[in-house]
Amino acid sequence: MEHTGTLERILRAVALTLVVVFFMFPILWIFLMSFQTNETILRVPPSMVFEPTLANYKALITGKLETNAASIEINFLRNLWNSVFLSVTSVSLALLLGVPAAYAFARHKFKGSEDIAFTLLSFKFAPPLLVLLPLSLYFQKMGLADTYIGLIWVYQLICLPLILWIVRGYFEDISPDIEYAYRIAGHSWFATFRKIALPLAGPGIAAAGLLAFIFAWNNFIFALVLASADKQPVTVGALAFVTASGIQYGQIAAAVVMSITPTLALALYAQRYLVEGLSLGAVKG
Amino acid sequence: MTTVEVSNISKRYGADQVLNDVSLSVASGETLVLFGPSGAGKTVLLRVLSGLVQNDSGAVFIDGQDMCDVEAEHRGIGMAFQNFALFPHMSAFANIASPLDARRDSPEAIKTGVHTVASLLKIDHVLEHAPKALSNGQKQRTALARALVGSPPLLLLDDPLRNVDAKLRFEMRLELPRLLANQGATVIYVTQDYKEAMALGDRIAVLAAGQLVQLGTPADIYLKPANLNIARLFGDPVINVFDVSGRRDEQGVYIELSSVRLRLDESMAACVDKDCVLGIRPESIQFCGSDTAGAIPILIETETPLNEKTVTLALTTGKREILISRPSSTTAPDSGQSHIVINADKALLFDKHSGQRIAADHCV
Structure with missing residues (x-):
């Protein structure tokens, strides 16, 4: 018995290590790459030993990319700002629209409400390109092409269904009796929504918002098609490192590190709120 | 002091006729017990009275006033739920205070009000606790305190003793009549427990399958049940x-x-x-x-x-x-x-x- 237990523990540790290495190694490697020049990155055989340099980060921040052949202007910080701006405003708008809608879908079943909710979800099924090509024509006619407003609008395709469906589930988990009790105590339905439904679904709203933020941040295709360089987020902006004189692995790595840092930090920060979970201890099933 | 008049209330959910032409009236200051097996429509009737559920036909009059267009929060009622329905993110104090809050009472008045009802129900020592830190009995008392605190003229109690243990239920069965009498409120009390019904009710309304089958004093119902089911x-x-x-x-x-x-x-x-x-x-x-x-x-x-x-x-x-x-x-x-x-x-x-x-x- 003891023997099996030990063996099991060892196997489990090995399996866990393999999984962690498999997922974490690329991140570690990117992190190491961001402190190297192209020469040290591309040497054969690769080595973990190198002289760290901040040149990549410097190039990104100053916006001057020094290659062997020439000095190229890049605007990475602008891309980073675009990412932050687009993601934050898109998620804020989606929360503003999606949370009340989710509450309505959860609490007020009406004829066809399921169909509407499903239609909204189905936006996520369609391949983005299918929507994008006609949309880019419309946007040009409407003057929305290459505008933040246009992009934020299209980003709702990513954020809104996600928030709607996740938050709706959380609202449905709240016992209606708790809300009834608050109404009976003499509060309006809107006060009930604000003081009971919103706080109780809080962790769910945070989770949905975070997830929507990550999806919006990672989006590539919408901004690639619908915006030009000065409105594009980092995902698209990173293409600039593929230059005529070669691929700037060092800068790409530094750019990746800089662009995943905000989402990573946000995820780590929000984690404790997400784990906290709903405490509906006052209600018996 | 409030009278309640329920006239010809019907309600169906899909093919389910949960209330079928129920009429009854409750005198001012009376305690009426709605009694019946589960699924008889007691809770739905209570919710129709409170305005949480819309009836299909019929009307509810509270103090002679048609409640058709009156929202739940304006009916001036206190209600205790079977599952307590405490606000999990608020302390027991805030839970009990919520009806006073809605009336925009002054903080001092809220404090006095909550402490008075809390000491009456012997929960003044747990007011700062969150609902999940309370025992079942304390939760039930908190829910009851919340219903009582605003001295509503009409109290609707939906099987408040259902989820508490037998000992506490016995205790509360003795305590409640005095408590309700002191309130002077008109009370409608839902229960499935005939002993509770007999102990608390001035009159008992027996519901079965959405219909009112008998309405009478506890002695009437015990000695002259309308049918075999009630006798059982x-x-x-x-x-x-x-x-x-x-x-x-x-x-x-x-x-x-x-x-x-x-x-x-x-x-x-x-x-x-x-x-x-x-x-x-x-x-x-x-x-x-x-x-x-x-x-x-x-x-x-x-x-x-x-x-x-x-x-x-x-x-x-x-x-x-x-x-x-x-x-x-x-x-x-x-x-x-x-x-x-x-x-x-x-x-x-x-x-x-x-x-x-x-x-x-x-x-x-």
Whole structure:
């Protein structure tokens, strides 16, 4: 018995290590790459030993990319700002629209409400390109092409269904009796929504918002098609490192590190709120 | 002080007719118990009264005012829910304070109000706790305090003792009538427990399958149940029932049980030549000697002492089971052959097919 237990523990540790290495190694490697020049990155055989340099980060921040052949202007910080701006405003708008809608879908079943909710979800099924090509024509006619407003609008395709469906589930988990009790105590339905439904679904709203933020941040295709360089987020902006004189692995790595840092930090920060979970201890099933 | 008038309320969910043309009125300051098995529509009726559920037809009048267009928060009621429905993210204090909050009372008034009702319900020491840190009994008292704190003229209590243990339920059953009387409010109380109904109700309304089947004082319902089902629901141990048929001879109406004739009052003449069900409460049966008139021979199976009373399970000569209840202080044979005599005045007779009670003063 003891023997099996030990063996099991060892196997489990090995399996866990393999999984962690498999997922974490690329991140570690990117992190190491961001402190190297192209020469040290591309040497054969690769080595973990190198002289760290901040040149990549410097190039990104100053916006001057020094290659062997020439000095190229890049605007990475602008891309980073675009990412932050687009993601934050898109998620804020989606929360503003999606949370009340989710509450309505959860609490007020009406004829066809399921169909509407499903239609909204189905936006996520369609391949983005299918929507994008006609949309880019419309946007040009409407003057929305290459505008933040246009992009934020299209980003709702990513954020809104996600928030709607996740938050709706959380609202449905709240016992209606708790809300009834608050109404009976003499509060309006809107006060009930604000003081009971919103706080109780809080962790769910945070989770949905975070997830929507990550999806919006990672989006590539919408901004690639619908915006030009000065409105594009980092995902698209990173293409600039593929230059005529070669691929700037060092800068790409530094750019990746800089662009995943905000989402990573946000995820780590929000984690404790997400784990906290709903405490509906006052209600018996 | 508030009167409540429910007239012809119906409600259906899909194909389910949960309330079917229910009408009743509650006098000011009265405690009316809505009693019935689960699924009878008690909770739905309470929710229609509170404005949380929209009725399909009929009307609710509180103090003579049609509540049709009055939102739940403006009906001036206090309500306690079966599952407590405490706000999990607020302290017990904030939970209890919420009705005062909604009225925009001053912080001092809220504090006094909450502490007064909390000390009345003996929960003043846990006011700072979150609901999940409270015991079931404390949760139930917090929910009750929240319903009482605003001194609403109408209190709706939806089986508030359902989710608490037997000991606490007994305690609260004693405490509640005094508490409700002090409030002076009109109370509508939902329960499935006949003892609670008998202890708390000035009158009891019995619902079954969405319909009002009987409305009367606790004594009325116990002694003159409208039908067999109600007779079965009230009383512990449960009423004895036997299939019999009414007969008449020159001396009057009678039924036969184990070849012994049980004389019935002439008011039950409607049972003659009909398939009937005889209902006898276990406490309406006495042990007796074999020479007593009308003595029925039985064979005692088991005896169960229940503190103040003792219940005996016996078999008649026709192998039918019969329960006999007697005060534990009295003595009786505890095994073997014995005889019993049935108090015919207390016997209830029901139509076998409709289940309705047969009596001259037949009224619901």
